[in-house]
Amino acid sequence: MISEVRRLLDEKKYRELRDLLCDEEPADVALLFDKFPKDEVPIMFRVLHKDFASEVFVEMETDLQQALIEGFTDRELSDIMADLFLDDTVDIIEEMPASVVRRILNHTDTERRRQINKLLNYPEDSAGTIMTMEFVRLKTHFTVADAFKTIRRQGVEKETIYTCYVTDEKRVLLGVVTVKQLLLAEEDTPITDIMIDDPVFVHTDDDKKDVSLAMSKYDFIAMPVVDSEQRLVGIVTVDDALDVIQEEDTEDIEMMAAITPSDKPYLKTGIFETWKNRIPWLLILMISATFTSKILTHFEGSLATLPILTAFVPLLMGTGGNAGSQASVSVIRALSLGDITMRDFLKVLWKEGMVAILCGLSLGIVNFGKMYVFNDVNRAEHGLEVSLAVSLVVSIAIAITVIIAKVSGGMLPILVKRIGLDPAVMASPLITTIVDVLSLLVYLGIAQTILAYFGINI
Amino acid sequence: MISEVRRLLDEKKYRELRDLLCDEEPADVALLFDKFPKDEVPIMFRVLHKDFASEVFVEMETDLQQALIEGFTDRELSDIMADLFLDDTVDIIEEMPASVVRRILNHTDTERRRQINKLLNYPEDSAGTIMTMEFVRLKTHFTVADAFKTIRRQGVEKETIYTCYVTDEKRVLLGVVTVKQLLLAEEDTPITDIMIDDPVFVHTDDDKKDVSLAMSKYDFIAMPVVDSEQRLVGIVTVDDALDVIQEEDTEDIEMMAAITPSDKPYLKTGIFETWKNRIPWLLILMISATFTSKILTHFEGSLATLPILTAFVPLLMGTGGNAGSQASVSVIRALSLGDITMRDFLKVLWKEGMVAILCGLSLGIVNFGKMYVFNDVNRAEHGLEVSLAVSLVVSIAIAITVIIAKVSGGMLPILVKRIGLDPAVMASPLITTIVDVLSLLVYLGIAQTILAYFGINI
Numbered sequence: 001m002i003s004e005v006r007r008l009l010d011e012k013k014y015r016e017l018r019d020l021l022c023d024e025e026p027a028d029v030a031l032l033f034d035k036f037p038k039d040e041v042p043i044m045f046r047v048l049h050k051d052f053a054s055e056v057f058v059e060m061e062t063d064l065q066q067a068l069i070e071g072f073t074d075r076e077l078s079d080i081m082a083d084l085f086l087d088d089t090v091d092i093i094e095e096m097p098a099s100v101v102r103r104i105l106n107h108t109d110t111e112r113r114r115q116i117n118k119l120l121n122y123p124e125d126s127a128g129t130i131m132t133m134e135f136v137r138l139k140t141h142f143t144v145a146d147a148f149k150t151i152r153r154q155g156v157e158k159e160t161i162y163t164c165y166v167t168d169e170k171r172v173l174l175g176v177v178t179v180k181q182l183l184l185a186e187e188d189t190p191i192t193d194i195m196i197d198d199p200v201f202v203h204t205d206d207d208k209k210d211v212s213l214a215m216s217k218y219d220f221i222a223m224p225v226v227d228s229e230q231r232l233v234g235i236v237t238v239d240d241a242l243d244v245i246q247e248e249d250t251e252d253i254e255m256m257a258a259i260t261p262s263d264k265p266y267l268k269t270g271i272f273e274t275w276k277n278r279i280p281w282l283l284i285l286m287i288s289a290t291f292t293s294k295i296l297t298h299f300e301g302s303l304a305t306l307p308i309l310t311a312f313v314p315l316l317m318g319t320g321g322n323a324g325s326q327a328s329v330s331v332i333r334a335l336s337l338g339d340i341t342m343r344d345f346l347k348v349l350w351k352e353g354m355v356a357i358l359c360g361l362s363l364g365i366v367n368f369g370k371m372y373v374f375n376d377v378n379r380a381e382h383g384l385e386v387s388l389a390v391s392l393v394v395s396i397a398i399a400i401t402v403i404i405a406k407v408s409g410g411m412l413p414i415l416v417k418r419i420g421l422d423p424a425v426m427a428s429p430l431i432t433t434i435v436d437v438l439s440l441l442v443y444l445g446i447a448q449t450i451l452a453y454f455g456i457n458i
Numbered sequence: 459m460i461s462e463v464r465r466l467l468d469e470k471k472y473r474e475l476r477d478l479l480c481d482e483e484p485a486d487v488a489l490l491f492d493k494f495p496k497d498e499v500p501i502m503f504r505v506l507h508k509d510f511a512s513e514v515f516v517e518m519e520t521d522l523q524q525a526l527i528e529g530f531t532d533r534e535l536s537d538i539m540a541d542l543f544l545d546d547t548v549d550i551i552e553e554m555p556a557s558v559v560r561r562i563l564n565h566t567d568t569e570r571r572r573q574i575n576k577l578l579n580y581p582e583d584s585a586g587t588i589m590t591m592e593f594v595r596l597k598t599h600f601t602v603a604d605a606f607k608t609i610r611r612q613g614v615e616k617e618t619i620y621t622c623y624v625t626d627e628k629r630v631l632l633g634v635v636t637v638k639q640l641l642l643a644e645e646d647t648p649i650t651d652i653m654i655d656d657p658v659f660v661h662t663d664d665d666k667k668d669v670s671l672a673m674s675k676y677d678f679i680a681m682p683v684v685d686s687e688q689r690l691v692g693i694v695t696v697d698d699a700l701d702v703i704q705e706e707d708t709e710d711i712e713m714m715a716a717i718t719p720s721d722k723p724y725l726k727t728g729i730f731e732t733w734k735n736r737i738p739w740l741l742i743l744m745i746s747a748t749f750t751s752k753i754l755t756h757f758e759g760s761l762a763t764l765p766i767l768t769a770f771v772p773l774l775m776g777t778g779g780n781a782g783s784q785a786s787v788s789v790i791r792a793l794s795l796g797d798i799t800m801r802d803f804l805k806v807l808w809k810e811g812m813v814a815i816l817c818g819l820s821l822g823i824v825n826f827g828k829m830y831v832f833n834d835v836n837r838a839e840h841g842l843e844v845s846l847a848v849s850l851v852v853s854i855a856i857a858i859t860v861i862i863a864k865v866s867g868g869m870l871p872i873l874v875k876r877i878g879l880d881p882a883v884m885a886s887p888l889i890t891t892i893v894d895v896l897s898l899l900v901y902l903g904i905a906q907t908i909l910a911y912f913g914i915n916i
Binding site: 023025027148151152155156161162179180183184197198200215216217218219221238239241242243245246249250252253254256257258259265266267271272274275278279281282283285286287289290292293296297300303304307308310311312313314315317318319321322323325326328329330331333334337339340344347348351354355358359362363366367370374376398402427428429432433436440 | 481483485606609610613614619620637638641642655656658673674675676677679696697699700701703704707708710711712714715716717723724725729730732733736737739740741743744745747748750751754755758761762765766768769770771772773775776777779780781783784786787788789791792795797798802805806809812813816817820821824825828832834856860885886887890891894898
């Protein structure tokens, strides 16, 4: 495909190029353009049919869109802007630098500019920011035939026609009717007879992720959005819900790995920008880890008496960290999917507590057996008693650390959400750092107690 | 809502109960049923209108579905089964124990049983397992009016009518026509005039996640699925694509935290089952961490000369682990979203390499400053020279460990994918364990070299 486009472009066979490109899906053409030098994209873009060109434009990455806009004549810009759906225009505007935004708004008619400004003013991550105002509105006195007439007249410009909305004269949402219902009904049926009363809806201020999860739960292809007075102001379509879910999952995953979320694809994020997204948490966690060196320095004397004890510190910390991550990540994901809410605190505590005890015991026992069988604390060198005592200390410390790690890993995300932060910050790296400190204290405390019991003073 | 249902149930006001429940969305009724004792659910279920009952049934959790099926009379089971969409039936069957499956299949008519068995035989996680065979098929000689007649006749039983498929007499997929196109065309237009030729399609064996991502990319509400001879055998609808994306993301997140993925919600997984999903990786990682104790034991003599060196081991390992997780998780997510493929190996290497150097240098420098300012290696106790030397060792070790961690964290997921495994296994816990071992070796190596330079032999 690329080589074919290359050839047609070089031979200036633009008509054939148009036929070739316009047969593809817009998303594929956008991906293809990304593989060509930026100065050739405007040429290819201009050969496309107008409507198709707008569809391709929407699918492009931000950097290519910006390059194109900057190269457009005023006329071209106006044409493209008039063709775009409202929610797509807002998405594009949100990513562009101020100078480009000004130029776009200058080439948009007044009514549309008003709508764009309204959408831009909804709170970040709210349903208002992803909704479109282009839906089919039906009046209460309509029959099925009237509804079809409206759809045929307005349909071309609407993002979806398959779900239509019945509102009263104050635009308050009264019901929903699908094209499927309309097709299966008689022409003269009043739409109020077949519409779904009291439909599910969301508010403009609702979180866009909750809206998307609700659409998934109800299997909707469009969700009505109302303002504080229940007036229908827009709809969210399922393709946008899909995008939101993928973006939010990526954001969760990045936060879980201590990365500041960015909404650009991996290869589109520059080296310096990637560094900026990663370094803050690395610094915070590195500084926090200073506690571990303080503790170890403090116990330096004790550890010098029996240096073999330090050999098991990384093992202990690693196991504790892994156990804690499992719990925190499970709870963060469950919170994110809405499977649990803050009210399930006690259920989570009970479950993580029981799992923690099971995991702690199994790991402690296996570790003791392993240390004995592989003679990890050399019996010939240290004597049988010390060897057994140290193995016991390490194994008990593992069991207790795992229990602490799992319970705090399970609880902290809920507490963090309680105080209004994103629970995903409480994932692996932060939990691991907290568990590192706790496990050291547990380990050294147990060592002193048990070894004293064996008559070994450290 | 719950208290109202409770009251109507206690007062045996079943007609009012039906009116109340049937006004809600099926997914909400399913959630509501989950909050009642299992022996009361059949009573509530039986008051529902038949069609609505099937919709509620599909939305229930597996345990409740099973309890209901076991309580159904043969007649009730046949009725429900006849009402379900094919893909939903297959989903339910896949979760049920063998005895229940036998009973379900015994109450399904022969043709449908044949279709169910066919769907059950597609490879795990393939498009075949999530598609439905209930779509509207149009013939090439149809006009728009014929198409509407077909939709009106067959539509009630089809999962979506908004995209219809044009096939030849051998059922080979020729084109796609949407109801929007049909509504905007004249009655006597041949559908071949308005249909989209050469539509995008997937094969029955394609991975269900790739299919869902493709639907998201193209903004489709249904994707046609063909067999090896390009015959149309089914469609995947967007609600199922949404579910697949959420499930696969949950699976990735669980694997990244070293948890064996399960497809049950958090609170529906029992304590013992949760233990079973978490313990294998904890054991493997604990046993692997034995390397760290072997290395530390091996260097016990050197470390005894300058015990302060051990105090920085956890700091070093923690920072290396976090740096590695960031890289591995970024690359795993990019692979999962299709943003990068194995062919981008060199681009990833370059990017992670440069980011690694930037992060390594910044962390090393900040750490040196911090150790100096906070006098981490007490100058009064150890002397200025040793204090500076140890700070230098730790800082250089951090820089090198971070670079190794990021590069291996970025590369290993791609290599793991190359050999056909899920890259998500190469996330934080495994990378951390590998980095732990490498960082120790780097640290002790650098310590010996630099300290020797300062005339300190360890």
